[in-house]
Amino acid sequence: MHAVFGRRSAFAGLSAAAALGLGLPMLIRSAAAQPAAPAAPPGPAQAPGFFRFKLGDFTVTMVHDGFSPRPNPLEGFIRNATPADVEQALREAMLPTQNLPNPFTVTFIDTGRGIIAFDAGTGGGQLGGRTGTLPANLRAAGIDPAAVTMVAVSHFHADHITGLTTADNAVVFPNAEIWVPAAEWAFWSDESNSGRAPEAQRGTFANTRRRLTPYQARMRQFQDGQEIAAGVRAMAAYGHTPGHSVFYVTSGAEQLFVMADTSSRPDLFLRNPHWQSVFDVDGAMATETRRRLFGRIADDRARFTAYHFNFPSNGYVSRWGEGFRFHAAEWMSLE
Ligand SMILES: [Zn+2]
Secondary structure, X not given: OHHHHHHHHHHHHHHHHHHOOOOHHHHHHHHHOOOOOOOOOOOOOOOOOEEEEEEOOEEEEEEEEEEEEEOOOOOOOEOOOOHXXXXXXXXXXXXXXXOEEXXXXXXXXXXXXXXXXXXXXXXXXXXXOEEOOHHHHHHHHOOOHHHEEEEEOOOOOHHHHHHHEOOOOOEOOOOOEEEEEHHHXXXXXXXXXXXXXXXXXXXXXXXXXXXXXXXXHHXXXXXXXXXXXXXXXXXXOOOOOOOOEEEEEEEOOEEEEEOOOOOOOHHHHXXXXXXXXXXXXXXXXXXXXXXXXXXXXHHHOOXXXXXXXXXXXXXXXXXXOOEEEEEEOOOOOOO
């Protein structure tokens, strides 16, 4: 395979050289100077899906959990934009207009006192397709789910809580307390609210019961503004769901916002903060929350993580026209 490739590129070089009118002796020299193609790839097919950075004394690890494609993002995805507007935004961002990947990335923070998972992922493939790479990537990152001491849940959509339990309803985090927004619990634990939820989200009531019941004795509810761990404060970010919450993390002089689904893909929803996704329970409130919180993050020049940004799903925003521009974080070694 590689030998064939090598020969082919030598031929390509030959005809290019001929086209340039180069003489034969030079041509032979340049072909001989081609390095031999390696017999096998130099390592694994891809780097493992984790990305690590320091935040004061804390260590943050972003762990990829795969993605699911949206077959036709132009129709029925953004409630208050025309297909032409969505198509233009996708094209400008070099994103596909069919099978748009929705990526999942879970934030883990080692505070020195314990490991906090911010949401639980999609459950190792339980949501099908190319979801569920979290367990393998966690192993690669050296994080044992049994070492997780807290799961801080942003909201109860399936891609955020299904990973609390296996397909057989066994707990995935045997030593963790599960902290959930009180407002989120109040809504999704009461099926009489089903008339207030979009039809496509009605399964969230049953999934909430299924994923949280095994943790009943270890489940805690938090309020807006509550410090759930030293240096970790919950903040209401309602709209996407009735109790959707984000987290403000500080260590030393450094700060980080864990933004969950306040915005999905930045090229759509930060560029156009008024766009309402089909997943928003209250789109107008979600827009207000997005503008307010990302405005603060931009003005503070604060770092943040998100759940549905392109991996590794963290960085900065600046104000840009009517919206915001995303600036992906730099890769750095930790030494
Ligand atoms: Zn989500």
